[in-house]
Amino acid sequence: MSGKNPGMDMTTLSALAEPNRMDIVELLRDGPLTVGEIADRLRLRQPQASKHLKVLSDNGILEVRAEANRRIYKLRPEPFQALDSWVKSFRRVMEDRFDNLEDYLRELQNKEQS
Amino acid sequence: MSGKNPGMDMTTLSALAEPNRMDIVELLRDGPLTVGEIADRLRLRQPQASKHLKVLSDNGILEVRAEANRRIYKLRPEPFQALDSWVKSFRRVMEDRFDNLEDYLRELQNKEQS
DNA sequence: AGGGAATATTCCTGTCAAGGAATATTTAAG
DNA sequence: CTTAAATATTCCTTGACAGGAATATTCCCT
Numbered sequence: 001m002s003g004k005n006p007g008m009d010m011t012t013l014s015a016l017a018e019p020n021r022m023d024i025v026e027l028l029r030d031g032p033l034t035v036g037e038i039a040d041r042l043r044l045r046q047p048q049a050s051k052h053l054k055v056l057s058d059n060g061i062l063e064v065r066a067e068a069n070r071r072i073y074k075l076r077p078e079p080f081q082a083l084d085s086w087v088k089s090f091r092r093v094m095e096d097r098f099d100n101l102e103d104y105l106r107e108l109q110n111k112e113q114s
Numbered sequence: 115m116s117g118k119n120p121g122m123d124m125t126t127l128s129a130l131a132e133p134n135r136m137d138i139v140e141l142l143r144d145g146p147l148t149v150g151e152i153a154d155r156l157r158l159r160q161p162q163a164s165k166h167l168k169v170l171s172d173n174g175i176l177e178v179r180a181e182a183n184r185r186i187y188k189l190r191p192e193p194f195q196a197l198d199s200w201v202k203s204f205r206r207v208m209e210d211r212f213d214n215l216e217d218y219l220r221e222l223q224n225k226e227q228s
Numbered sequence: 229a230g231g232g233a234a235t236a237t238t239c240c241t242g243t244c245a246a247g248g249a250a251t252a253t254t255t256a257a258g
Numbered sequence: 259c260t261t262a263a264a265t266a267t268t269c270c271t272t273g274a275c276a277g278g279a280a281t282a283t284t285c286c287c288t
Contacts, residue, residue, distance in 0.1 A: 018128075068264090090189075093194055
């Protein structure tokens with residue numbers, strides 16, 4: 001074993017960490033949309049829209065449904081569920097209480113081994 | 115105004131979307147640590163550790179406390195709370211129901227125009 | 229004051245990803 | 259079969275960013 005990052009899927013995060021893709025996700029939150037519609041509303045050129053959509057689908061954030069000429073993209077629930085449970089695992093941090101205690105213990109250790 | 119991304123702070127995401135920084139965050143989840151300890155446990159060279167720590171602090175993910183020679187980094191709750199409430203705003207997506215509806219309408223449209 | 233630990237910073241280099249423009253592909257319609 | 263719309267793909271260029279190595283800074287200790 002090699003101490004790899006356990007919890008969260010990195011690719012999900014890096015996919016979302018790009019303004020246009022984040023915009024796409026935000027846009028798709030109230031329903032599936034066509035490439036053209038997406039490009040329109042976000043003022044993107046079609047090729048860039050397609051590229052970003054590809055990244056998002058490749059990472060499982062979106063899924064496509066072909067409908068004749070059009071391709072309809074929509075959000076997939078899984079990544080968000082994953083993200084949700086990952087963040088929840090930080091409740092100790094979010095609620096604070098923990099550092100005062102730990103800090104104190106560490107202080108002690110340091111002082112006595114010097 | 116220009117339709118900027120409203121909900122989530124992008125910089126938080128991009129800061130986390132890097133393996134070593136994610137590792138640091140995971141490591142710090144059970145307590146504050148020193149630069150040296152972090153570098154050690156993650157097998158990072160000290161300068162890279164410092165750089166990543168800088169990025170994380172600059173984005174408000176970590177906070178530093180100087181203690182003589184050492185600098186002790188620890189997680190800040192705010193970004194996680196923010197991330198949490200952002201993800202929660204996707205509950206409609208996470209619970210599905212919404213696309214079935216839309217899908218169904220689309221299906222109808224198609225069938226009757228064939 | 230001087231030496232050594234702990235940490236930060238700088239400079240350099242290579243890699244990768246995003247945008248632009250052009251082009252390929254698929255599909256519907258006449 | 260030709261054309262046009264919708265989408266995907268390719269090629270190119272540029273900028274951002276991470277790692278490496280060296281160096282600067284800060285602080286403790288004697």
